[in-house]
Amino acid sequence: xxxxxxxxEGGERIPLTITDYDRETGLLTIVVQEVGATTRRLGELGxxxxxxxxxGPLGEAPEIPSxxxxxxxxGGYGSAALLCLMRELRDRGEKTTIIIGAxxxxxxxxxxxxxxxxxxxxxxxxxxxxxxxxxxxxRLQQMIDGGPPGYPDFVISxxxxxxxxxxxxxxxxxxVACTASLDPLMIDGTGMCxxxxxxxxxxxxxACVDGPFFDAHEVDFDEAVARSKMYVKExxxxxxxxxxxxxxxxx
Amino acid sequence: MPVKRAEKTPMPVRxxxxxxxxxxxxxxxxxxxxxxxxxxxxxxCQDPVCVEGCPVRVPIAEFMHAVAVNDLPKAAELLRSAxxxxxxxGRVCPQEAQCExxxxxxxxxxxxxxxxxxxxVSDWEMSQPQSDEVKEPWRxxxxxxxGSGPSGLVCAGELARMGYPVTVxxxxxxxxxxxxxxxxxxxxxxxxxxxxxKQLERLGVTFVNNVIIGKxxxxxxxxxxxxxxxxxxxxGAGLPKFMNIPGESLNGVYSANxxxxxxxxxxxxxxxxxxxxxxVGKRVxxxGSGNTAxxxxxxxxxxxxxxxxxxxxxxxxxxxxxxxxxxxxxxEGVEFHWLTNPVEVLGEDGWVTxxxxxxxxxxxxxxxxxxxxxxxxGSEFIFPVDNxxxxxxxxxxxxxxxxxxxxxxxxxxxxxxxxxxxxxxVHRVYAGGDAVxxxxxxxxxxxxxxxxxxxxxxxxxxxxx
Numbered sequence: 017x018x019x020x021x022x023x024x025e026g027g028e029r030i031p032l033t034i035t036d037y038d039r040e041t042g043l044l045t046i047v048v049q050e051v052g053a054t055t056r057r058l059g060e061l062g063x064x065x066x067x068x069x070x071x072g073p074l075g076e077a078p079e080i081p082s083x084x085x086x087x088x089x090x091g092g093y094g095s096a097a098l099l100c101l102m103r104e105l106r107d108r109g110e111k112t113t114i115i116i117g118a119x120x121x122x123x124x125x126x127x128x129x130x131x132x133x134x135x136x137x138x139x140x141x142x143x144x145x146x147x148x149x150x151x152x153x154x155r156l157q158q159m160i161d162g163g164p165p166g167y168p169d170f171v172i173s174x175x176x177x178x179x180x181x182x183x184x185x186x187x188x189x190x191x192v193a194c195t196a197s198l199d200p201l202m203i204d205g206t207g208m209c210x211x212x213x214x215x216x217x218x219x220x221x222x223a224c225v226d227g228p229f230f231d232a233h234e235v236d237f238d239e240a241v242a243r244s245k246m247y248v249k250e251x252x253x254x255x256x257x258x259x260x261x262x263x264x265x266x267x
Numbered sequence: 268m269p270v271k272r273a274e275k276t277p278m279p280v281r282x283x284x285x286x287x288x289x290x291x292x293x294x295x296x297x298x299x300x301x302x303x304x305x306x307x308x309x310x311x312c313q314d315p316v317c318v319e320g321c322p323v324r325v326p327i328a329e330f331m332h333a334v335a336v337n338d339l340p341k342a343a344e345l346l347r348s349a350x351x352x353x354x355x356x357g358r359v360c361p362q363e364a365q366c367e368x369x370x371x372x373x374x375x376x377x378x379x380x381x382x383x384x385x386x387x388v389s390d391w392e393m394s395q396p397q398s399d400e401v402k403e404p405w406r407x408x409x410x411x412x413x414g415s416g417p418s419g420l421v422c423a424g425e426l427a428r429m430g431y432p433v434t435v436x437x438x439x440x441x442x443x444x445x446x447x448x449x450x451x452x453x454x455x456x457x458x459x460x461x462x463x464x465k466q467l468e469r470l471g472v473t474f475v476n477n478v479i480i481g482k483x484x485x486x487x488x489x490x491x492x493x494x495x496x497x498x499x500x501x502x503g504a505g506l507p508k509f510m511n512i513p514g515e516s517l518n519g520v521y522s523a524n525x526x527x528x529x530x531x532x533x534x535x536x537x538x539x540x541x542x543x544x545x546x547v548g549k550r551v552x553x554x555g556s557g558n559t560a561x562x563x564x565x566x567x568x569x570x571x572x573x574x575x576x577x578x579x580x581x582x583x584x585x586x587x588x589x590x591x592x593x594x595x596x597x598x599e600g601v602e603f604h605w606l607t608n609p610v611e612v613l614g615e616d617g618w619v620t621x622x623x624x625x626x627x628x629x630x631x632x633x634x635x636x637x638x639x640x641x642x643x644x645g646s647e648f649i650f651p652v653d654n655x656x657x658x659x660x661x662x663x664x665x666x667x668x669x670x671x672x673x674x675x676x677x678x679x680x681x682x683x684x685x686x687x688x689x690x691x692x693v694h695r696v697y698a699g700g701d702a703v704x705x706x707x708x709x710x711x712x713x714x715x716x717x718x719x720x721x722x723x724x725x726x727x728x729x730x731x732x
Contacts, residue, residue, distance in 0.1 A: 072479075242518060
């Protein structure tokens with residue numbers, strides 16, 4: 017599940033996945049990777065600072081079948097989105113494995129927290145600076161091929177689009193069920209704009225209200241990738257404006 | 268009396284060549300002389316049939332008389348007693364299909380400009396100084412209103428007037444619903460909406476943004492934890508319809524809701540100062556013929572489109588937009604392609620390059636009573652375009668229904684209501700506006716909000732007795 021955040025007046029509304037929550041204290045934990053204007057602005061906030069607007073929780077929790085070996089795959093900041101889910105699975109008493117991957121050791125997040133939620137935490141880095149050297153899909157393939165900790169019966173895939181696409185490919189070849197958490201562009205998050213539409217099984221679905229989890233084997237990833245690049249140029253303009261504003265501030 | 272035979276006083280408008288490039292209001296409003304002259308055209312019919320055409324039953328004859336004798340405080344009071352959103356309705360109501368349609372002057376000289384005068388009086392009212400005093404509710408039964416569009420605003424206002432403490436919950440970060448995200452500044456400036464909302468706050472209504480009932484809070488929690496005595500659902504019809512034709516998910520294809528939300532709510536026309544972007548190319552095709560289509564196509568023009576066109580599968584006669592919007596669109600240079608049905612959005616490298624259409628002819632009337640459009644075989648052709656905007660209608664949002672046990676809907680998503688047309692299938696939960704009827708007009712929603720407020724009051728009184 018996720019929330020929609022608007023940092024300041026004139027700012028964008030962006031969806032952010034809920035990493036953790038505490039009903040008692042009302043604390044909501046969100047992990048953000050600084051990729052665009054709004055996430056960079058979030059990164060500039062310090063302790064005690066305020067966010068202008070937040071609304072949620074939005075989206076539906078995924079349906080994960082009980083029994084069998086459930087493997088959660090998290091790439092980059094996708095690991096953060098696995099936390100809540102994997103805790104729920106642990107509480108349900110499921111047999112789980114978590115595979116998280118990053119380019120290098122320093123970019124891995126929440127490894128300690130995730131380790132507490134499963135008997136098998138598998139770490140992959142592209143450069144081999146920690147754990148398995150290679151992609152998460154290669155580690156997943158080893159398991160499919162009979163390697164420890166065993167054949168996956170259900171895979172949850174959360175991460176950057178190329179990773180989710182690769183995980184889908186790997187699991188499809190082995191006929192393993194896979195759900196992917198899509199994060200297309202969104203505005204309102206309530207089904208009103210249709211900007212987050214994805215084609216799943218030939219049908220138009222809205223990630224905000226029908227998702228964000230969809231059967232990965234049914235998702236039109238080509239289209240989803242193309243749509244995610246719609247505003248690349250505008251992102252660059254926004255970044256340039258931010259840099260200019262910072263220079264002005266510094267001067 | 269020669270004055271009464273004069274034709275309808277035209278609304279002063281800004282030069283089309285200028286206004287088509289900015290988002291400032293198109294209509295400038297009557298001046299004092301216009302208003303006096305126009306109010307004098309009213310025949311003061313013994314049986315004012317105009318009122319029958321008004322969903323909120325504004326006492327039109329009385330308010331016309333008040334304007335004619337230059338008693339604007341009285342005119343404003345009369346107007347507001349019946350229509351809490353007068354400044355908005357004076358701008359966006361389809362008067363030609365309601366009050367003005369019934370006017371006895373219509374056939375020979377053109378109707379009395381009831382809408383323009385409604386706007387005149389509201390604008391006068393807005394120019395008057397007001398105190399910041401907020402009324403305290405005097406009744407103990409708390410009411411929750413879900414959604415701050417026209418039906419919710421009117422329901423909240425009416426209940427507050429009766430003394431109830433009312434809280435309006437809005438999912439977005441600013442109140443107003445479709446009045447905020449849908450209708451552009453050039454037709455309904457946000458300052459007008461802000462003023463109307465301020466009036467409701469002065470009546471004691473509380474607005475809470477960023478709360479989605481059904482997600483942030485459930486219906487059950489509203490009753491059990493928050494202790495509301497009744498809930499009004501005014502969640503509108505916000506879900507955009509798509510055509511399900513190939514190419515609809517190409518980059519550059521927008522639902523009108525997304526297109527207009529980026530502009531109106533997120534102020535994309537100020538990008539990069541406002542951080543939400545919108546891509547408008549040189550050639551934009553808008554599909555549909557309602558007010559939303561007009562708003563989208565005229566917005567596209569204002570954002571730099573050199574060729575902005577409306578593509579509609581029926582003919583001009585079946586067009587559903589207000590006549591004024593249509594005329595303004597033509598003046599601004601919008602192209603209209605009637606009897607033209609899109610069959611495919613064409614693209615290259617993931618981006619829109621064209622819209623493939625087929626020519627249509629009209630056949631026998633269909634279930635909607637309008638002539639059914641039939642494709643003409645072999646008439647396919649292509650419009651080269653950079654954007655396609657779909658304005659082919661919306662349906663009610665299922666979000667609240669999904670999370671509220673017992674809340675029943677028609678198969679198309681509209682909420683089921685009782686014979687009074689206000690109470691839903693859940694006790695003490697009322698509904699009105701597009702959430703019940705499917706996409707309709709501001710004033711019909713306002714009328715429903717008013718009816719629901721009366722029913723809520725009636726039911727609470729009956730229970731107490």
